[in-house]
Amino acid sequence: MHILQAANGVFHHFELARQLDAQGHSGQIFSTYPWRRLKREGLPKSRVRTFPWVHTPQIVADRYRSIPDALNRRLTLATFRTFDRWVARNLVPCDAYVALSSSGLVSGPRAQQLGARYVCDRGSSHIRYQDEVVREEMRRWGIREEGVDPLVIEREEAEYAQADAVTVPSEFAWRSFLEKGFPRERLRRIPLGVRLEFFKREGEPPAGTFDVLFVGSVTLRKGVPYLIQGFQKLRYPNKRLRLVGSIPDEIRPILARLDMGNVELLGVQSQSDVRKFMSTSHVMVLPSIEDGWGMVMGQAMACGCPVISSDHTGGPDLYSHGVEGFIVPIRSADAIAEGLQQLADNPELRQSMSEAALKRVRSLGGWDDYGRQYAAFLKELAAN
16 A cells, blocks of 8 residues: 655654555655654655654744743644645645644645545544643643643544544543544544563662652643642652653642652653663553553553553553553542552562563564554555
8 A cells, every 4th residue: 555644743653654664555754853853763764754844943942942832832833734735735646644633634635635545643532622621620720721722623623524534542532532423433443552672671670669650741631740649648668759751831830839759850851761760660650631542651561660540541451450550540649549559568569560561562562563453444444
């Protein structure tokens, strides 16, 4: 098959592109990142087309000086629009066109005109569901509501309606689409994978301490305040919670209201350092309020680290409660604390969960299972 893809940035789309390339399918992937960043993704330059003129300056500017939220929203929408139109002008006839949500409003219908099946790939829950749950969380913590840009919601819902199919990574995301009335027959769930060649155990958690890890943006959407509250309920003489990831300004007033004893804010770390933290932590927690998948879970499991995640992630798709870790309700500091306490009090349980996590994630074959499922789905869609 000849398959074209479009993604704002990288996300999991380059993993899919590598899988399709390995299976012998022809095609190209369009991205808003420059080739200098994309060459590390392992695809030949002939298979990559870039349109970095709006997105890359935005990223660089924000790195040196925080862009005001209103301006950042306008720039993000401008990226979606200009990239989408550029891709539409550069499409050629193909069997399938897979565009990350927000990337296919113009290019998706153009691909269909050229005879392709258009797939909108949504990495999170339904855009309107996501907006509602994030706004609810902001109200709970008494901060100014800043949900998803209404123009982005309008854009994505138009893409869902136009696409021949929508793919999502988790049962949680799948349910959110059904809840919003999206037709079941046009929805497909395909779980994501993990880079086993990179994420592997390198070291052991230290004895005499209990180290808890979080990896991701330190935000309300990721449920970080509930993790901190649950951690403080943990009864253990020598405990530590390390938060690895960016810390937006809007979360800082909330952190100031919480007990931050034995909590370390480490900021953004290299992937090598993340792998080391995962290998030497007793448990990683992903308590997201809304998370379409959560690739850090598979990465931690590949490093032998048990996981506690909320049921609004891909956790229920990836592992079994009580075997490789625990699955807890959203917004439940008590459930997080209970899971932490069990692991802290029972070294044998930690060891068995660590071994089960390694076994489970290796059985998925890295990204191979994801690639096989997605290729089979595209073949079926094109045949119909």
